[in-house]
Amino acid sequence: MIRLQNVSKTYYPTRKSRNATGVEALKPVDLHVPEGQIHGVIGLSGAGKSTLIRCVNLLERPTTGSVSVDGQELTDLSREALNQARHRIGMIFQHFNLLTSRHVFDNVALPLELMGVSRRDIRDRVTPLLELVGLDDKADQYPAQLSGGQKQRVAIARALASRPRVLLCDEATSALDPHTTGAILELLRDINRKLGLTILLITHEMEVVKSICHRVSLISDGELVEAADVGDFFTAPATQLGRDFLNDFLELEPPDALVERLEDQPGAHSHPVVRLAFSGDAVSTPLVSRLARECGVDVSILQAKVESIQDRTLGLMIAELMGDAEDTRRALAYLQDHDLQVEVLGHVQRNA
Numbered sequence: 001m002i003r004l005q006n007v008s009k010t011y012y013p014t015r016k017s018r019n020a021t022g023v024e025a026l027k028p029v030d031l032h033v034p035e036g037q038i039h040g041v042i043g044l045s046g047a048g049k050s051t052l053i054r055c056v057n058l059l060e061r062p063t064t065g066s067v068s069v070d071g072q073e074l075t076d077l078s079r080e081a082l083n084q085a086r087h088r089i090g091m092i093f094q095h096f097n098l099l100t101s102r103h104v105f106d107n108v109a110l111p112l113e114l115m116g117v118s119r120r121d122i123r124d125r126v127t128p129l130l131e132l133v134g135l136d137d138k139a140d141q142y143p144a145q146l147s148g149g150q151k152q153r154v155a156i157a158r159a160l161a162s163r164p165r166v167l168l169c170d171e172a173t174s175a176l177d178p179h180t181t182g183a184i185l186e187l188l189r190d191i192n193r194k195l196g197l198t199i200l201l202i203t204h205e206m207e208v209v210k211s212i213c214h215r216v217s218l219i220s221d222g223e224l225v226e227a228a229d230v231g232d233f234f235t236a237p238a239t240q241l242g243r244d245f246l247n248d249f250l251e252l253e254p255p256d257a258l259v260e261r262l263e264d265q266p267g268a269h270s271h272p273v274v275r276l277a278f279s280g281d282a283v284s285t286p287l288v289s290r291l292a293r294e295c296g297v298d299v300s301i302l303q304a305k306v307e308s309i310q311d312r313t314l315g316l317m318i319a320e321l322m323g324d325a326e327d328t329r330r331a332l333a334y335l336q337d338h339d340l341q342v343e344v345l346g347h348v349q350r351n352a
């Protein structure tokens with residue numbers, strides 16, 4: 001449904017300064033979001049998320065590459081044809097971008113007015129949309145009279161007015177409290193299911209990815225460095241940045257007192273400290289007793305938790321494996337053989 005090929009964006013100070021050094025916000029990226037999927041792009045501030053999503057509806061014109069939405073190449077279109085094509089691409093923003101002088105009904109009606117739709121057809125379209133987003137009793141209120149969550153609901157209804165095939169969400173919940181964020185994400189999931197709408201969203205919050213995305217891409221310094229189904233990403237991120245996002249989200253870091261004692265290299269009397277992630281059958285395996293029985297190592301659990309990521313269960317643990325060098329080596333091999341993700345955080349002297 002959305003296909004970016006070789007899309008890059010360099011910002012130059014002025015239109016005529018292409019020979020000057022610009023800011024390379026997006027390096028050439030490829031991205032494919034199939035119909036009906038919710039795809040999240042996550043990254044740190046300044047990574048290029050907004051630039052990427054704004055290239056999809058050409059709010060930013062890419063410096064290179066092709067952008068195709070619903071089978072239509074957008075970069076070749078005339079201004080008028082592009083305006084037509086944009087009716088099929090709704091967008092919502094972090095700060096809602098509502099017109100303060102129009103009440104709720106007229107905010108939602110705006111794109112239809114611009115399309116020249118009759119007043120009667122507008123009523124027939126806007127009324128069920130307000131019901132869909134749960135604001136049918138607020139039609140005559142002004143944005144200033146609404147909460148943040150309600151404003152975003154108006155923005156969602158407005159984005160849906162032209163019956164788009166695709167919805168772009170630019171940090172749509174970043175200005176909302178956690179409870180309201182949950183409600184808006186629930187609404188987006190509902191819309192995705194009911195209308196079969198394809199959604200591309202950008203966020204810096206793992207909670208958003210965990211709650212509603214089917215697939216996620218990680219953006220860093222203008223590059224898409226990792227892409228995975230959400231269950232896989234939360235179980236075994238492929239990059240260090242992915243692991244950092246996951247660990248921050250799960251708040252699973254070794255205690256500070258232990259970090260200070262960690263050494264990179266094993267010593268004659270040190271033990272490895274490991275971070276383990278396990279999903280599927282491994283969650284219900286009596287791991288600790290098996291390591292003791294089969295490998296002869298004792299396991300000191302420093303932190304552990306179990307998370308539900310959509311339909312998967314993810315177990316996480318930080319543990320010290322205590323035994324001689326040969327036994328701990330066997331224990332690490334045992335864990336890897338049983339499909340656990342094992343990261344050795346360092347080594348700690350037993351009697352330090």
Ligand SMILES: Nc1ncnc2c1ncn2[C@@H]1O[C@H](COP(=O)(O)OP(=O)(O)OP(=O)(O)O)[C@@H](O)[C@H]1O
Binds near residue numbers: 011012024025046049
């Ligand atoms: N109009 C612009 N002119 C010049 N540089 C820009 C422009 N817009 C963005 N940039 C630069 O491009 C890079 C990527 O910015 P972008 O806004 O896409 O990142 P982001 O991941 O959305 O960040 P944030 O989460 O903070 O909004 C940054 O270095 C930014 O300073």
